[in-house]
Amino acid sequence: MNKQYNILNDPFLYLLIFFGVFPFIPLLGKYLSLGTEMLIWILYSLSFNLLLGYTGLPSFGHGAFYGIGSYVTALVYLQFINNSKNIFLPVLAASLIVGMLAYFFGFIIRKKRGIYFALITVAFSQVLYIIAFKWTEVTGGELGITRLFRGQFLGIDLNNSTRYYYFVLIIVFLGSIIIRKITLSPFGKVLKALKQNETRVQYLGYNSAKYCCYVMTISGIFAGLCGGLYCLLYGAVFADNMHWVKSGDVVIATLLGGGMTNFYGPIVGSSIFVLAREILSSVWDNWMLLYGLAFVLIILFMPTGLLGMVERIKEKKHTEQFNNNNNKKKKDLEGIAHKEENK
Amino acid sequence: MNINIILVLLFNGVLLGLIYAVVSIGFSLVLGIGQVINFAHGLLFAFGAYIFWYISPIIGYWPAFIITPLIVGGMGYLIEKLVITRVYGQDPLFGLLVTLGISLAGTEIIRMIWGKLTKVVSTPGFAAGQVHFANIIYPKYRIALALISLIIILFVWWLMIRSNFGTIVKAGMTDSEMISALGHNLPVLRNRVFIIGSILAGMAGIVAAPLWGIKSEMGTDILMLAFTIALIGGLGSIKGTVIAALVIGIITSLGVLIIPRLVEAVPFILLIAVLFYKPKGLYGELTILGEVTAREK
Numbered sequence: 001m002n003k004q005y006n007i008l009n010d011p012f013l014y015l016l017i018f019f020g021v022f023p024f025i026p027l028l029g030k031y032l033s034l035g036t037e038m039l040i041w042i043l044y045s046l047s048f049n050l051l052l053g054y055t056g057l058p059s060f061g062h063g064a065f066y067g068i069g070s071y072v073t074a075l076v077y078l079q080f081i082n083n084s085k086n087i088f089l090p091v092l093a094a095s096l097i098v099g100m101l102a103y104f105f106g107f108i109i110r111k112k113r114g115i116y117f118a119l120i121t122v123a124f125s126q127v128l129y130i131i132a133f134k135w136t137e138v139t140g141g142e143l144g145i146t147r148l149f150r151g152q153f154l155g156i157d158l159n160n161s162t163r164y165y166y167f168v169l170i171i172v173f174l175g176s177i178i179i180r181k182i183t184l185s186p187f188g189k190v191l192k193a194l195k196q197n198e199t200r201v202q203y204l205g206y207n208s209a210k211y212c213c214y215v216m217t218i219s220g221i222f223a224g225l226c227g228g229l230y231c232l233l234y235g236a237v238f239a240d241n242m243h244w245v246k247s248g249d250v251v252i253a254t255l256l257g258g259g260m261t262n263f264y265g266p267i268v269g270s271s272i273f274v275l276a277r278e279i280l281s282s283v284w285d286n287w288m289l290l291y292g293l294a295f296v297l298i299i300l301f302m303p304t305g306l307l308g309m310v311e312r313i314k315e316k317k318h319t320e321q322f323n324n325n326n327n328k329k330k331k332d333l334e335g336i337a338h339k340e341e342n343k
Numbered sequence: 344m345n346i347n348i349i350l351v352l353l354f355n356g357v358l359l360g361l362i363y364a365v366v367s368i369g370f371s372l373v374l375g376i377g378q379v380i381n382f383a384h385g386l387l388f389a390f391g392a393y394i395f396w397y398i399s400p401i402i403g404y405w406p407a408f409i410i411t412p413l414i415v416g417g418m419g420y421l422i423e424k425l426v427i428t429r430v431y432g433q434d435p436l437f438g439l440l441v442t443l444g445i446s447l448a449g450t451e452i453i454r455m456i457w458g459k460l461t462k463v464v465s466t467p468g469f470a471a472g473q474v475h476f477a478n479i480i481y482p483k484y485r486i487a488l489a490l491i492s493l494i495i496i497l498f499v500w501w502l503m504i505r506s507n508f509g510t511i512v513k514a515g516m517t518d519s520e521m522i523s524a525l526g527h528n529l530p531v532l533r534n535r536v537f538i539i540g541s542i543l544a545g546m547a548g549i550v551a552a553p554l555w556g557i558k559s560e561m562g563t564d565i566l567m568l569a570f571t572i573a574l575i576g577g578l579g580s581i582k583g584t585v586i587a588a589l590v591i592g593i594i595t596s597l598g599v600l601i602i603p604r605l606v607e608a609v610p611f612i613l614l615i616a617v618l619f620y621k622p623k624g625l626y627g628e629l630t631i632l633g634e635v636t637a638r639e640k
Contacts, residue, residue: 058436112618115380115435119570120618123611126567130611134604245563248443286455292448299441300429 011264012177019169023162031278032161036233038274039165039172040226045254045266046179047222052251053259053266054183055215056195058118060247061125065102065220067132067242069094069227074145074237075138087151087158087232094228095221102220103213110209110216113198122244129242144238148231158232168229175222176267182218183263191215249273252295258305265307272306347479352596358485360592361492362551364585366565367572368499369543375516375579376536380435382442383422385566386449387541391415391548392557393453396462412545419541423534431533446562453559462557488550495546499539500581512536516579571614577624587625 007013019039023029044066051057076090109120132139139145150158158164182188193201194208202208231237240246250270257269280287302309370384394414399407422445430438466484473480503509515522515532523529548561555561572591576583591610598606617624 115439116618116622118436118439119574120615122567123571123614123618126611127608127615130605130608134607244567245443245447248440248447251440286451289448289451289455292444292446292451295444295447296426296441299437299444300426303437 012173012180015267016173019173023165032165033233034274034278036161036165036168037230038271039168040229040233041250041253041270041274042267043172043175043179043222044226045250045257045259045270046176046263047219047226048250049254049259049263049266050179050182050191050215050219052254053261054188054195055191055212057113057212057215058115058251059121059216059219060118060244060251061121061123061128062219062223062250063242063244063247064125064128065098065223066227066230066250067237067239068101068128069098069224070231070237070241071132071139071145071227072097072224073228073231074148077148077151078145087153091225091228091232094231095225098224098227099217099221102224103217106213106216106220110213122247125242125247126244129239129244132239132242139237139239142239144236146236148235148237150232150235164233168233171225171229175225179222180263187211187214248295252291252298255303255305256294256298258307258309258311260308261304261311262307265305268306349597349600350479351481352600353593354481354485354489356593356596357589358489358492358554358592359596360589361489361496362547362554363565363568363572363592364588365492365495365543365547365550367569367576367584367588368496368581369540369547370569371573371576371578371581371584372503372512372536373540374573376512376519377427377431377533378435379427379430379438380442380570381427381537381540382439382566383445383449384442384540384544384569385562385564386446387415387419387544387562388548388551388565389450389453389557389559389562390418391545392552392561393457393462393548394545395549396464396552396557397457408549411549412542415545415548416538416542419538419544420534422541423537427533427537428530446566450559450562453562457559459559464553464557466553484553488554492547492550495543496581496585499543502539503581508535513579567614568610571610571617573624574622575613575617575624577626580624580626583624583626 019035022035023032029035044062048059048062051059051062072094073090076093080089105124109117112120133141135141150164152158153167156163156167158167183191190201190206190211194211198208227241230241253270253273254266255269256273257267257271258265259269277287277291280290284290298305304312366384366388370381373379373381373384391411395407395411398410401407402410422442426441426445427438430441472483474483474486503513511522511527511532515527515529519529522532551561551565568591572587573584575591576585576587591613594609595606598609
């Protein structure tokens with residue numbers, strides 16, 4: 001069933017082109033940090049969707065991974081890097097440490113599902129948030145950690161916004177490809193099956209708990225990576241990204257685009273989300289009202305998101321066409337039968 | 344350690360627990376009968392505080408005390424009719440997300456109307472002053488608030504245990520199809536329970552306002568707490584909820600002596616413990632939140 005891979009059919013090509021020329025788009029291209037944030041959120045929501053959309057595990061504490069990734073990057077940077085200023089180590093450290101935390105966490109809750117899973121993730125992430133908020137000696141508490149500068153990577157100085165944008169683009173691109181490969185692999189297929197009918201998967205011989213633990217780890221690695229990139233984007237870390245209400249941001253971004261049914265959903269959703277958030281918050285102080293309403297409307301009327309709706313429209317057209325063809329054939333056959341009768 | 348300080352903290356803890364209990368009971372009832380996790384509950388709590396703060400200077404303390412819960416109950420009615428009815432029967436996660444959205448929008452509305460600064464409620468005349476006993480000086484106002492909360496709790500308890508309505512609700516928690524088949528109007532029942540829950544949240548807001556100040560985040564702040572307490576106490580059990588609320592209130596209050604910075608984390612740590620070891624809670628008979636684990640233990 002494997003079609004020959006045609007690069008022209010691969011959405012990744014077009015996404016890469018789009019984001020590649022983003023800095024040169026008139027008007028919009030000037031806002032490089034916005035574009036960088038969009039990219040970071042794309043990878044973040046893709047990693048989140050591995051849990052929600054693919055495995056059916058609603059993680060409401062993903063902000064904790066993101067936030068810890070940021071903090072680790074900041075702290076490693078301050079502790080070790082002041083001299084060589086190589087950006088690679090802090091970001092790598094963030095991914096690995098958050099990955100370990102995610103594995104530990106994933107192992108503990110590997111057997112929880114549904115609402116209980118969601119609640120435990122909220123509880124854990126909230127405890128971490130409180131620690132981050134109150135442990136002023138390490139995390140700076142309310143004031144956070146600020147005034148970090150980006151170092152260099154392979155000799156290229158990343159303090160320039162454009163260079164950092166392309167750096168992030170490459171990392172996000174590679175990360176997304178890896179996640180795509182994971183979803184298409186046998187491992188990914190088991191995850192999809194888990195979402196639909198876990199008992200059946202277990203009877204097929206798979207240890208579903210292990211799979212849940214592993215997907216949590218993978219998701220955590222990428223979330224930590226994104227947290228690290230985010231920290232370096234703005235040069236500051238604060239605890240509020242770890243609050244459970246903030247974790248809802250990535251949920252809505254994923255659902256908006258159609259994460260429940262489509263791999264590219266989170267990409268669409270988080271791009272729109274980051275863009276809308278920037279535009280709205282600069283125009284209206286109380287934009288959260290629209291945010292909350294959008295939340296409600298999306299859950300009630302569009303839980304499959306934008307790409308889900310697109311798919312449904314396509315399906316409708318498809319069945320319409322199919323029915324039309326059938327009706328045509330029926331009429332032809334009837335016409336022939338009629339002629340037969342009249343002979 | 345001064346025994347007086349401990350006693351004062353203990354009383355504070357009991358008061359805290361009583362207020363938590365009022366909020367959590369409302370939350371637990373809605374969860375029990377509708378199988379919906381109402382994240383907008385905290386919002387109603389906040390509205391109770393804000394509306395009371397706003398109208399009590401105009402019409403007086405006690406009139407405001409009566410009218411505010413009615414207004415909040417009305418809000419609850421609207422929320423239930425317009426939104427919640429659409430999510431009954433579905434994955435409880437949907438209800439959670441939808442009500443979270445309502446909560447976010449509503450908090451913003453509060454900010455639009457009343458601004459972002461914390462408000463202060465002044466002590467009304469009838470409860471000013473302090474009480475002296477056992478070497479302690481304790482504000483009369485706090486005792487009054489505790490008594491008010493206690494009366495509210497007793498009333499709800501009476502309603503649930505003794506009245507016809509309560510019996511039907513309890514039956515509805517265990518088997519909603521059955522009471523529907525027996526002729527009771529389930530949607531109306533759910534709506535009424537939701538209104539009761541909203542009124543409870545509003546009243547708790549009124550009581551809590553002078554203690555903690557009034558700020559727009561008070562809704563989301565108390566929400567997870569109410570949820571934790573409802574879960575620990577057991578869904579559908581008023582006794583369990585009250586006990587859990589008192590325990591958490593006292594621990595939070597006394598915990599300031601031992602682990603001042605992590606006190607806020609205590610409810611969440613307890614929540615984790617409960618979800619792992621006793622998902623049904625202390626007294627609950629219902630794990631209506633669906634499958635707990637991949638394989639039933």
